[in-house]
Amino acid sequence: MSEKPTSFSIKNWSQDDQPREKLRDKGKANLSDAELVAILIGSGSRAESAVDLCKRILASVDNNLNALGKLSIKQLMEFKGIGEAKAITITAALELGRRRRLEANMRLDKIESSRSVYNIMQPLLGDLPHEEFWVLYLNNSNKVIQKNQLSKGGITGTLVDVRLVLKSALEVGATALVLCHNHPSGTLKASKADIAITNKLKTAAKSLDINVLDHLIITEKAYFSFADENLM
Numbered sequence: 001m002s003e004k005p006t007s008f009s010i011k012n013w014s015q016d017d018q019p020r021e022k023l024r025d026k027g028k029a030n031l032s033d034a035e036l037v038a039i040l041i042g043s044g045s046r047a048e049s050a051v052d053l054c055k056r057i058l059a060s061v062d063n064n065l066n067a068l069g070k071l072s073i074k075q076l077m078e079f080k081g082i083g084e085a086k087a088i089t090i091t092a093a094l095e096l097g098r099r100r101r102l103e104a105n106m107r108l109d110k111i112e113s114s115r116s117v118y119n120i121m122q123p124l125l126g127d128l129p130h131e132e133f134w135v136l137y138l139n140n141s142n143k144v145i146q147k148n149q150l151s152k153g154g155i156t157g158t159l160v161d162v163r164l165v166l167k168s169a170l171e172v173g174a175t176a177l178v179l180c181h182n183h184p185s186g187t188l189k190a191s192k193a194d195i196a197i198t199n200k201l202k203t204a205a206k207s208l209d210i211n212v213l214d215h216l217i218i219t220e221k222a223y224f225s226f227a228d229e230n231l232m
Helices: 021-025 033-041 050-060 063-069 085-104 114-125 164-170 192-206
Strands: 133-138 144-153 176-182 209-220 222-225
Touching: 033 050, 033 085, 033 144, 050 063, 063 085, 085 114, 085 144, 114 133, 114 144, 114 176, 114 209, 114 222, 133 164, 176 192, 192 209
Parallel strands: 176 209
Antiparallel strands: 133 144, 133 176, 209 222
16 A cells, blocks of 8 residues: 655644745744745645755846746746745745835935935846836925836846936926936946937936936846936
8 A cells, every 4th residue: 555645735844844834933033035035935846845846946036036026936846846836926925025125215306416316226126037228307306296107028128218207307497317227138338329319308307407317227136326427
């Protein structure tokens, strides 16, 4: 008679090995990323515990939670033991984490340096697979009045309508602008087109007594500031 397969459901583990109880008794900071994701999925497969499965998933993205958040539901389901429901749960949890980080950074609405711009815009642009161009509209205290996505394009570039930027600036009463766009390739180098659009917007805004303070190129982990590099 064959032996009944061992269940790897978390509820059947010894208490010391149960991440739910570990979180309750020792606090969330004491759990590894794999243990936290294991709580989300609840169980692994007959051959692998939930934690081991999550360790394997995390290893596939070099233990980078941002990279994990980029995996599609279909990609997550390629791991044995991850069905559609578990893949959706992981995706939803990581999206909540991204939104939480975005909301926290949105409170830093006064622009004091290029770093403060990056803190606001990285959650919006850092992980995107395509390029987007955004404008921050500031009042005379350098506080953000409004953020507008001006264009959304392929990885090769975007189109920027100078007239639309200035129309919006006048409508919200902005006295200064900060330009931002992302480089999905991760390259932190201003192209000729980046420099040209910066100069074009700066010249046009100046005629309306609006200052273009900076232009940031944003990637997942870093940024390039035109102002910091004396390109403004």
